[in-house]
Amino acid sequence: MRDRHLKYLLVLPAVVVVFATAIWPLIQSLILSFRTWKLSKSHVPGPFIGWENYSWALLEEPDFWNATVVTTVYTVLTVGCTTLIALGIALLLAPGGRLRLTVRTLLILPFAMSPALVGVSFRFMFNPEFGLFDAFFGLLIPPLAEVSWLADPTLAFAVCVMADIWGWIPFITLVLIGGIAALPKETVEAAYVDGASGFEAFRDVMLPQLAPVLAIVIILKSIFSIKTFDQIYMLTNGGPGTATQTLAHYAYFNGFKYYDMGFAASVAWIMVLPMIVLTYFYTRYVFRRG
C-alpha cells in the first residue's frame, strides 16, 4: 500500500476514538446547554430555551458566582504558591548528589496518588481529634488548637488549597529541575565571575532563561486548578455550606444531585471558556518549542 493512503489509515482509528469519546460529548454538552431538561421529571430532552440557562447562572444564581469566586481564588492561590515553592525546591534539588537524587525519587510518589485519595488523606491529617497536621498547627499557633479546621469556612478552604499544593509540588518541581538542567551552565558561571551574588545570578541570568518553562508550568497548573473536583469532593464536598464549592463541583451538583442537565451543561461550558484561552497559549508555547 502506498504511504499516501497508509498515513491517513494509520491515524484514522485514533482520530475516530478521540472524536467519539471527547469531541462528540463536547458538542452534545454545548447543545444540551441551550435546552431545558430536568432528568428527574422527564426522560426526553425539553425544548430549546436559547441562552436562558446561561443568563440564569450569570444573573439569578448567587451560588454560581460563589463557585466562580471560590474557583478563581483557589486557582490564583494554588498556581502562585505551587509555582513559587516548587521553584525553591527545584533550585535546592537541582545540583546532583545522593541525598538530592533520593528526594527527587521520593517526589514521584505523591503525584502517583489518586487525587481522591489525597483528599481523604488531608481530611485525615486535619481531623480535630487525631489529625497530625491539626495537632501540629495547634502547637504552632495556639489559637488554632481548639478549632475544627474543616468546619470553619476559611480554614476548610485553606486545607483544600494546602492539599492541592501538596499534591502538585512534586510534579512542578520535577519539571522545573528538568528546565534548570537544560540551562547552559556558562551564563550563570560568567555572572559569578563578574561578581554577582547568588541571588543576583538567579534573578538576572537564570530566571529570564527559565521563563518559557515557567510559562508552560503556570498554564498547565491553571488548567488543572480550574478543573479541580476529586480532592474537593473527598475533602469537604464543597462545604461547610458552599465555602469550598468549585465550579466543577457546582456543575456536578446541579447535574447529578438535582438532575438539571441543561443548567449543568451551561455551567460546564462556562468552564470551558477559560480553558480555550489557556489551551491557545499552551499550544503556542508547545509548537514554538517543538
Added chain:
Amino acid sequence: MALTNKQRKRLYGALHVALILITAAVMMVPILWISMAAFKTHVDVYQLKVVFTPTLENFETVFQSPYDLHHKLFNSTIVAFVTVLIAIPLATMAAYSFSRFRLFGERIMFVMILATQFVPAVVIVLPFFIMFRQLGILDTRIGLIIVNLSIVMPFAVWMIKGFIDGIPIDTEESALVDGSTRFQVIRNIVLPMAAPGIVTAAIFCFIIAWNDFLFALILTTNKAVTLPVGLALFKAEEGDLWNLLAAAGIIIMVPMFVLALLIQKHFVQGMTMGAVR
C-alpha cells in the same frame, strides 16, 4: 562577627541539607501517616500513637462483606487494563504517522488532540451519562472504559509521538530503499526501538485510568464501582472508619507507586507531553 568565605559556604551547605530534609518530610508525612493507620486497630487510630502493635486485621476486613473491596479492585484493574489495551496500539499507529508523514489538517488534529485533555471531565460525562442511561450501560465496566478513553487516548498519542520523534529516521529509510515494505519497517525497526517509550506511555495511561474518580463516581453505582469511588464505603453513621479507609488507600496507592518508580526517568517528559524537556 564576620564569617570567612569557607565558613559561609559550610553554613549554606548545612542550611540546604536542612531545607531538603524538611521538604522530604512534608511530602512524605501524609503518606506515611495514612499508611501507618492501615496497620492500626480502630482504637489506636483515635489516639495520636506513633508506637503501636501492627495488625493486618484491616486488610482482612476490607475484603469481606459488606465492603468486598476485591470487587472494586477487580473493576479498577479490568477498566484500566482494557483502556490501555485499546488505546496503546491505536495511539502508536497514529503517533507513527504524525511523526513521519505530513498530513492534511495535521495541525488541527494536533490541537484537537491536545485540547481535549484539558476539557473539564464534567463536560464529557454529561452526554455520556444520558446516553448510557438510554442504552442501559450505566454501572458497567464497558461504559467506564469508553469514557476513560477520552482522557487516555489523546494523552497516549502525544506521548508516543514524542518518543518516536526521538528515533532517527535513517535506518527506516535505508530499509525502505532495500525493498522492505512500510509494515515490515514498522514491525522490525520502529516497534523494537520505540518499545521502552510505548511501555512508559502504557504505564502512564494505566495510572491515569486507575486514579480516575469523577467518571466512576457518576457512571457507576454498584456493580462497576472502582477503588477510588469505593473509598466512600467507609463513611459510617458514627463517622469515618479511618483504619479501613487507610487500608483501602494502601491498596489504591502502592501499586501506582511501584509503576511510577518503574518509569521515573520519563516521568516529567510524559506528563508534559514533551512540552518541557
